Amino acid sequence: AQTVTQSQPEMSVQEAETVTLSCTYDTSESDYYLFWYKQPPSRQMILVIRQEAYKQQNATENRFSVNFQKAAKSFSLKISDSQLGDAAMYFCAYRSFNSGNTPLVFGKGTRLSVIA
């Protein structure tokens, strides 16, 4: 079974600075998807960014980018120019490539605080 590990329970960053959240995963599959979800205090899960494992290029979405290292099974999230609204729980997630029935496997999350 696949597992996702987020080794940083809490992180903090100064407003306008850059922060990197770590995520590693374990799988024997070669094709899969990786995600970062954000859960603000409202508890609504929001998709931040997605990476297909077969793509070598790292995904980017505005201020959010990932460092995907397939051999190392690492998938870190970099948030640039941090804003107060970025404060939230961030969950790294894995999904097998095959079948729409396959659920997401979540890490335990990292709570990010943004300091004004």
Place this chain on the structure above:
Amino acid sequence: GAVVSQHPSRVICKSGTSVKIECRSLDFQATTMFWYRQFPKKSLMLMATSNEGSKATYEQGVEKDKFLINHASLTLSTLTVTSAHPEDSSFYICSARDVAGGAVDTQYFGPGTRLTVL
């Protein structure tokens, strides 16, 4: 992006009663929906996978007779907590996968339902 709604957002009930939570995909069809439970400051725990027109697949340790899931249409799945007890108090989140237009890997989440059992 696609929208998933949940109703109710909050519910308080007495021990021993049953509570139904609805999950709807508002602007897309979802052949598969997922139900999660989340404890305070914890990650999401998958309870079951719900497929339209068939029985749900429950995760190990989740009582299927207690957490009844029905996925009667491509836009609606329901979770019924039967004979609720205080230990069932939690935050329940549904999620639906949009399989149209090639977006087979796009999963959207509802806003969650906070259940409190007295």
